[in-house]
Amino acid sequence: xxxxxxxxxxxxxxxxxxxxxxxxxxxxxxxxxxxxxxxxxxxxxxxxxxxxxxxxxxxxxxxxxxxxxxxxxxxxxxxxxxxxxxxxxxxxxxxxxxxxxxxxxxxxxxxxxxxxxxxxxxxxxxxxxxxxxxxxxxxxxxxxxxxxxxxxxxxxxxxxxxxxxxxxxxxxxxxxxxxxxxxxxxxxxxxxxxxxxxxxxxxxxxxxxxxxxxxxxxxxxxxxxxxxxxxxxxxxxxxxxxxxxxxxxxxxxxxxxxxxxxxxxxxxxxxxxxxxxxxxxxxxxxxxxxxxxxxxxxxxxxxxxxx
Amino acid sequence: xxxxxxxxxxxxxxxxxxxxxxxxxxxxxxxxxxxxxxxxxxxxxxxxxxxxxxxxxxxxxxxxxxxxxxxxxxxxxxxxxxxxxxxxxxxxxxxxxxxxxxxxxxxxxxxxxxxxxxxxxxxxxxxxxxxxxxxxxxxxxxxxxxxxxxxxxxxxxxxxxxxxxxxxxxxxxxxxxxxxxxxxxxxxxxxxxxxxxxxxxxxxxxxxxxxxxxxxxxxxxxxxxxxxxxxxxxxxxxxxxxxxxxxxxxxxxxxxxxxxxxxxxxxxxxxxxxxxxxxxxxxxxxxxxxxxxxxxxxxxxxxxxxx
Numbered sequence: 219x220x221x222x223x224x225x226x227x228x229x230x231x232x233x234x235x236x237x238x239x240x241x242x243x244x245x246x247x248x249x250x251x252x253x254x255x256x257x258x259x260x261x262x263x264x265x266x267x268x269x270x271x272x273x274x275x276x277x278x279x280x281x282x283x284x285x286x287x288x289x290x291x292x293x294x295x296x297x298x299x300x301x302x303x304x305x306x307x308x309x310x311x312x313x314x315x316x317x318x319x320x321x322x323x324x325x326x327x328x329x330x331x332x333x334x335x336x337x338x339x340x341x342x343x344x345x346x347x348x349x350x351x352x353x354x355x356x357x358x359x360x361x362x363x364x365x366x367x368x369x370x371x372x373x374x375x376x377x378x379x380x381x382x383x384x385x386x387x388x389x390x391x392x393x394x395x396x397x398x399x400x401x402x403x404x405x406x407x408x409x410x411x412x413x414x415x416x417x418x419x420x421x422x423x424x425x426x427x428x429x430x431x432x433x434x435x436x437x438x439x440x441x442x443x444x445x446x447x448x449x450x451x452x453x454x455x456x457x458x459x460x461x462x463x464x465x466x467x468x469x470x471x472x473x474x475x476x477x478x479x480x481x482x483x484x485x486x487x488x489x490x491x492x493x494x495x496x497x498x499x500x501x502x503x504x505x506x507x508x509x510x511x512x513x514x515x516x517x518x519x520x521x522x523x524x525x
Numbered sequence: 526x527x528x529x530x531x532x533x534x535x536x537x538x539x540x541x542x543x544x545x546x547x548x549x550x551x552x553x554x555x556x557x558x559x560x561x562x563x564x565x566x567x568x569x570x571x572x573x574x575x576x577x578x579x580x581x582x583x584x585x586x587x588x589x590x591x592x593x594x595x596x597x598x599x600x601x602x603x604x605x606x607x608x609x610x611x612x613x614x615x616x617x618x619x620x621x622x623x624x625x626x627x628x629x630x631x632x633x634x635x636x637x638x639x640x641x642x643x644x645x646x647x648x649x650x651x652x653x654x655x656x657x658x659x660x661x662x663x664x665x666x667x668x669x670x671x672x673x674x675x676x677x678x679x680x681x682x683x684x685x686x687x688x689x690x691x692x693x694x695x696x697x698x699x700x701x702x703x704x705x706x707x708x709x710x711x712x713x714x715x716x717x718x719x720x721x722x723x724x725x726x727x728x729x730x731x732x733x734x735x736x737x738x739x740x741x742x743x744x745x746x747x748x749x750x751x752x753x754x755x756x757x758x759x760x761x762x763x764x765x766x767x768x769x770x771x772x773x774x775x776x777x778x779x780x781x782x783x784x785x786x787x788x789x790x791x792x793x794x795x796x797x798x799x800x801x802x803x804x805x806x807x808x809x810x811x812x813x814x815x816x817x818x819x820x821x822x823x824x825x826x827x828x829x830x831x832x
Contacts, residue, residue, distance in 0.1 A: 229621040229652065236619075236627065237650055243631050244645050252647030254612055254663070257564055266661055267649045268616035274651075305561055309575035309659045312543075314536040320543065324550050338551050340559030342574045343544055344581075345536065352616045352649075352659030354573055356561070 233521050248444065249367055250298035250428055251357070261364055263357045265295035271349040276392050276405070281319045283406040284351070285326025291431065292353035293334050293410035294474040298429040300365040300419025301357030303412060305339035306331050308353050311346025327353075334412045363419040365478070369426040370445040374479040376498040377488065379414045382434055383462045386470020400459065408474040414492035415476055421491040423484035433471040433519025438505050441477070451498035453509035464509065471520025540828050555751065556674055557605040557735055558664070568671055570664045572602035578656035583699050583712070588626045590713040591658070592633025598738065599660035600641050600717035601781040605736040607672040607726025608664030610719060612646035613638050615660050618653025634660075641719045670726040672785070676733040677752040681786040683805040684795065686721045689741055690769045693777020707766065715781040721799035722783055728798040730791035740778040740826025745812050748784070758805035760816035771816065778827025 228236050241248055251263035269275065269288050279287070289306055296303045308327060312320065324338075331337050336355075381404075388405030396402070411429070418424045426445060430437045438449050456467045479500055480488045488494060498508075505515045535543050548555050558570035576582065576595050586594070596613055603610045615634060619627065631645075638644050643662075688711075695712030703709070718736075725731045733752060737744045745756050763774045786807055787795045795801060805815075812822045 226624070227621045228619060228624055228627055231624060233650060236624065239624070239628070240631055240648070240650070243628065244635060246645070246647060249647075252612060252614060254646065262569070262663075264612065264614055264647065264661070264663060265649075266614040266616040266647065266659065268618050268651055268653075268657070268659060270618060270651070270653055273653070305559060305571065307559060307571055307573040307661060309573040309661075311575050311577060311657060312535060314534045317533070317535055317538060317543065317546070320535055321546070321550065324547055328551060338553070339561065340553060340556075340571065340573065341547070342572075343540060343547070344575055344577070346575075346577055346580070346655075346657070348654065350575070350618060350653070350657055352573065352575060352661075354571070354614060354616075354659075354661040356569075356571060356663075 250295040253364070256358065259361055261359050261361055263296060263299045263301045263359060264354065265292060266352060266354040267292045268350065268352045276389060278392060278397060279406055281322035282326035285323035286330040286407050288351045288353045289327045289330040290408045290410050290474060292355040293330070293412060294429045294431060296355045296357035297411045297415035298427055298476060299357065299359060300363055300415045300427065301359035302416055303334050303336040303355055303357045305336055305356045306353060307340045308338060308351060309342040311344055311350035313347060313349055334410055359419065365419050365424050365427040367426055367428045367441060367444045370441060370447055370479040370500050371425055371481065372447055372500050372502060374425055374481055374500040375485060375496045376449060376451065376500060377478050377480055377494045377496050378430065378457065378475050379411050379492060379494055380475040381457050381459050382473060382475065383458055383466030383470050385472030386466040387459070387462045389472065405472055410474055411476045417491040418476070418478065418488060421487045423480050423487035423491070425479045425481060427476055427478035430473055430475050430477045431471060434468050434477065435515050435517065436519035437477050438515065439517045442505055448501040448503040448505060449498055450501050450506045450508055451515065453507055455495060455497045457495040468507065468515060469519050557602040560671070563665060566668055568666050568668055570603060570606045570608045570666060571661065572599060573659060573661040574599045575657065575659045583696065585699060585704060586713055588629035589633035592630035593637045593714050595658045595660045596634045596637040597715045597717050597781060599662040600637070600719060601736045601738060603662045603664035604718045604722035605734055605783060606664065606666055607670055607722045607734065608666035609723055610641050610643040610662055610664045612643055612663045613660060614647045615645060615658060616649040618651055618657035620654060620656055641717055666726065672726050672731050672734040674733055674735050674748060674751045677748060677754055677786040677807050678732055678788065679754055679807050679809060681732055681788055681807040682792060682803045683756060683758065683807060684785050684787055684801045684803050685737065685764065685782050686718050686799060686801055687782045688764050688766050689780060689782065690765055690773030690777050692779030693773040694766070694769045696779065712779055717781055718783045724798040725785065725795060728794045730787050730794035730798070732786045732788060734783055734785035737780055737782050737784045738778060741775050741784065742822050742824065743826035744784050745822065746824050749812055755808040755810040755812060756805055757808050757813045757815055758822065760814055762802060762804045764802040775814065775822060776826050
């Protein structure tokens with residue numbers, strides 16, 4: 219049993235507190251995936267994610283894109299361990315939809331799995347008022363190559379794949395009534411960084427890695443806690459598409475990029491593995507943004523609980 | 526793309542039709558678990574199940590029992606393949622509960638996993654109006670020993686573990702305002718037949734197997750379709766607790782027993798593996814009940830969709 223403040227509800231306590239308590243209760247590691255011994259030389263990694271129509275999928279999204287997003291979000295956690303995906307399961311709570319909607323959703327799931335070199339291997343359906351999908355992805359990775367959140371060293375460079383704040387810009391565009399933009403497409407059809415993750419793992423140059431789906435800020439705070447370190451992020455180095463500001467790049471969630479650390483002398487090996495941007499460095503403590511002056515990055519971003 | 530009747534909704538078409546369409550669309554096998562190559566000699570089996578507060582958990586159930594039931598339902602599919610479980614993941618959509626409720630639920634999940642020789646290895650939480658839990662279980666089984674739904678031969682004996690209709694009797698007791706009975710405890714705290722499943726697989730005596738969670742009748746119809754065979758079930762042989770009638774034993778869902786077929790000459794090997802009851806035999810066609818005369822078993826039982 220764990221000690222909890224019984225005068226507060228779980229929403230008041232917040233997701234971070236509840237997840238910490240569950241993790242402590244079960245004595246499991248706080249990683250993007252669970253890690254199981256597969257053979258003497260290989261791990262199986264497994265991850266599960268739940269999505270709901272109202273809270274996880276913006277208005278205007280197509281059935282095909284709902285399917286794609288679920289599988290992409292789940293496979294992003296496999297990418298974050300540097301693993302090769304070997305299957306996705308989906309359980310679905312379905313309201314009374316048209317068969318064509320379900321069919322299109324399954325098509326989207328399958329397309330995303332296919333894009334990542336894997337497939338939907340099984341699932342479950344039942345009836346539910348609000349469309350709810352839980353995706354579980356499995357992957358394999360050699361024991362010597364697995365990338366964990368823990369491992370960053372002071373002086374390491376902080377790197378990311380792709381662009382930051384794109385999904386957030388997509389959300390903003392939707393809120394302004396824009397229906398079609400690069401950012402909206404990236405929000406609805408994110409590409410899990412499986413290729414980049416596996417190549418970075420094979421490079422041996424990466425000391426810690428996770429995905430940034432809750433936003434850069436929260437991800438940095440999680441890495442800081444696990445590695446008992448700090449970060450300085452260089453605002454001018456943040457990779458952003460045109461018209462996306464630093465605030466979105468730092469705080470918005472929904473991107474599925476890889477955030478990782480590399481020893482400076484191994485940077486060229488990481489660069490050989492995939493396209494990346496160096497955005498800062500690992501320090502002793504604190505999570506700061508250097509933008510002319512230096513200021514603390516706030517611990518906020520995408521959270522699943524409403525408060 | 527699959528051909529579907531676009532004038533009907535998925536509830537009108539029914540779960541069986543939709544699941545068949547999805548399975549065909551994805552070109553996957555209709556088994557209790559997905560099956561993946563692990564090594565030259567072993568398979569990984571994986572299964573996922575979604576549960577909702579209103580549709581899957583009767584009134585009066587405790588938080589601990591909700592946790593137990595989710596994990597039990599998922600591990601039952603691992604048992605049905607004859608596999609050894611190696612981990613369970615749970616994703617949870619949580620309303621604004623008290624922390625103690627969540628804690629107790631996690632305790633129940635853990636207790637059931639523990640009972641089956643495994644543990645909760647990871648998960649995901651987010652907020653959702655109705656408590657929704659998706660469990661995913663993983664297992665390992667040597668390639669020569671895996672038990673599938675397909676494999677029954679005409680003349681095989683039909684066997685089950687434990688008692689039939691017990692969970693149904695528990696539901697009936699609850700509907701009559703009874704709060705405490707053996708049947709209610711069996712409904713709320715089913716024990717997945719992992720021990721029996723693994724021993725039956727090791728015996729080499731079983732030709733086909735599945736669990737009977739949707740009820741005996743629907744399970745028989747599924748086996749009949751896959752194996753292109755029929756069944757005669759002997760009403761007098763059905764193993765039931767006192768005061769449970771044949772109707773409950775045949776049609777009620779919610780039990781997590783194993784339903785399997787054995788060649789008559791191998792029955793003693795199956796009996797050495799676990800306690801079982803022979804309830805009928807595999808025939809050419811039709812699913813019948815012998816009770817004095819002979820009558821067709823109806824194709825009804827537990828279904829997830831409301832119509």
